[in-house]
Amino acid sequence: MIDGVTVRQAGEDDAVGGVLPRWVALPETVEEIATVLRACAERDLAVVPAGGGTKLHWGPPPERCDVLLDLCCMNEVLEHAAGDLVVRAQPGVTMDALAGELAGKGQELALDVPFAEDATVGGTLAAALPGPRSFRYGTARDLLIGITVVLPDGTVAKSGGKVVKNVAGYDLGKLFTGSYGTLGVIAEATFRLHPLPAERRWVVADLDPAEVGPVAMALAASQAEPSAVEVDRPDSGPVTLAALVEGTAAEARAETLRELIGRGSLSVEQPSWWGLIDSDDVLIELRFLPSHLGDVLDAAAGWSVRGSAVSGRLLLEARREMERDEVATTLTRLREVARAHVLAAPYEGLDRWGPVSGLPLMRRVKERFDPGRRMSPGRFVGGI
Ligand SMILES: Cc1cc2nc3c(=O)[nH]c(=O)nc-3n(C[C@H](O)[C@H](O)[C@H](O)COP(=O)(O)OP(=O)(O)OC[C@H]3O[C@@H](n4cnc5c(N)ncnc54)[C@H](O)[C@@H]3O)c2cc1C
Numbered sequence: 001m002i003d004g005v006t007v008r009q010a011g012e013d014d015a016v017g018g019v020l021p022r023w024v025a026l027p028e029t030v031e032e033i034a035t036v037l038r039a040c041a042e043r044d045l046a047v048v049p050a051g052g053g054t055k056l057h058w059g060p061p062p063e064r065c066d067v068l069l070d071l072c073c074m075n076e077v078l079e080h081a082a083g084d085l086v087v088r089a090q091p092g093v094t095m096d097a098l099a100g101e102l103a104g105k106g107q108e109l110a111l112d113v114p115f116a117e118d119a120t121v122g123g124t125l126a127a128a129l130p131g132p133r134s135f136r137y138g139t140a141r142d143l144l145i146g147i148t149v150v151l152p153d154g155t156v157a158k159s160g161g162k163v164v165k166n167v168a169g170y171d172l173g174k175l176f177t178g179s180y181g182t183l184g185v186i187a188e189a190t191f192r193l194h195p196l197p198a199e200r201r202w203v204v205a206d207l208d209p210a211e212v213g214p215v216a217m218a219l220a221a222s223q224a225e226p227s228a229v230e231v232d233r234p235d236s237g238p239v240t241l242a243a244l245v246e247g248t249a250a251e252a253r254a255e256t257l258r259e260l261i262g263r264g265s266l267s268v269e270q271p272s273w274w275g276l277i278d279s280d281d282v283l284i285e286l287r288f289l290p291s292h293l294g295d296v297l298d299a300a301a302g303w304s305v306r307g308s309a310v311s312g313r314l315l316l317e318a319r320r321e322m323e324r325d326e327v328a329t330t331l332t333r334l335r336e337v338a339r340a341h342v343l344a345a346p347y348e349g350l351d352r353w354g355p356v357s358g359l360p361l362m363r364r365v366k367e368r369f370d371p372g373r374r375m376s377p378g379r380f381v382g383g384i
Pocket residue numbers: 048049050051052053054055056057071091111112113114115118119120121122123124125126127128129130131132140180181182184185186187275276277278279280315376
């Protein structure tokens with residue numbers, strides 16, 4: 001126990017990227033997170049926060065990890081102000097539990113998080129991948145309107161939502177979304193919600209790779225207003241494109257999209273591959289100008305590719321075992337046409353991020369928030 005907080009010895013299952021922590025702390029309140037972080041600061045112990053643990057293996061292993069801060073006990077939806085379309089939740093609430101609560105009032109957090117039975121609010125923010133409907137609703141960063149964090153020295157800081165106390169000019173929500181646990185601990189989050197759409201229709205069509213870019217652009221600009229336009233190409237060959245229409249007159253609007261594509265079928269069921277990559281031994285995220293989609297698909301030949309045809313975002317998955325050098329060669333090819341970030345790969349010495357222009361600024365932010373380098377050290381870009 002640290003001052004009333006439950007702590008247990010770590011076991012093999014608690015390893016983070018092969019690095020075994022000494023203890024697992026299980027705080028139940030924001031103040032208890034602060035207590036643990038203060039105790040770790042006094043003893044120079046390194047901390048890795050954990051939600052559902054579904055992506056703890058993403059990113060390089062931590063340089064050191066003494067304490068795994070498991071947020072599973074902080075699993076309550078604190079406030080659902082349905083009239084204001086706002087929800088405030090603890091970090092350990094699973095995305096499924098949150099969706100269930102919101103659906104009761106006909107609302108949703110429009111993030112499309114897969115593995116929702118395990119993925120938590122905190123982990124979803126810290127990993128910050130965009131899903132299919134980010135084209136219409138924005139990403140986690142856009143839907144987050146307030147956050148409470150605990151900094152590595154144990155200070156509790158809040159921004160947005162109904163609170164005014166802030167950390168000297170920093171937008172904490174934007175900084176902590178996508179920070180992979182390297183700046184501090186997300187202790188509470190407030191999100192903007194949307195009404196659950198009354199109807200949904202998918203239009204699905206197989207296209208030649210060269211057709212996909214222009215078709216996707218036409219769909220994005222259409223007055224039928226798709227919420228998402230996704231593509232799937234298992235290895236090479238034809239690309240399956242699926243566009244989602246939500247809300248009133250969904251059937252008629254989907255039919256408009258089908259006519260624009262010139263073929264395809266309508267469905268009330270989402271395609272099995274929609275918004276999901278289910279194996280992540282080697283997983284690469286690509287960001288690019290949507291108009292470059294054709295070039296990116298060419299450069300990704302031989303890989304399984306899924307993602308948004310209209311937001312310039314694809315995930316690449318290796319379908320077979322690959323040597324490190326083979327992945328490195330692919331990265332070099334991809335980086336000629338896109339920004340490529342390796343989300344997961346079981347090798348050392350791979351350039352996971354490529355060139356990142358904001359790196360000096362990110363280093364200064366890390367230095368400001370975590371000068372002792374105790375929060376998930378080495379897990380982020382540039383060894384942050
Ligand atoms: C829209 C969207 C689409 C996605 N698509 C895919 C996909 O197709 N395939 C796929 O494999 N995954 C995908 N993911 C990721 C997947 O959903 C993750 O399982 C989830 O985001 C991580 O949740 P977790 O609770 O398991 O986090 P964990 O695995 O526990 O942690 C993930 C990271 O967050 C940090 N962290 C966790 N909690 C906190 C906290 N409270 N404060 C600070 N840092 C913390 C951890 O240290 C770690 O670095 C997607 C995620 C989103 C949001």
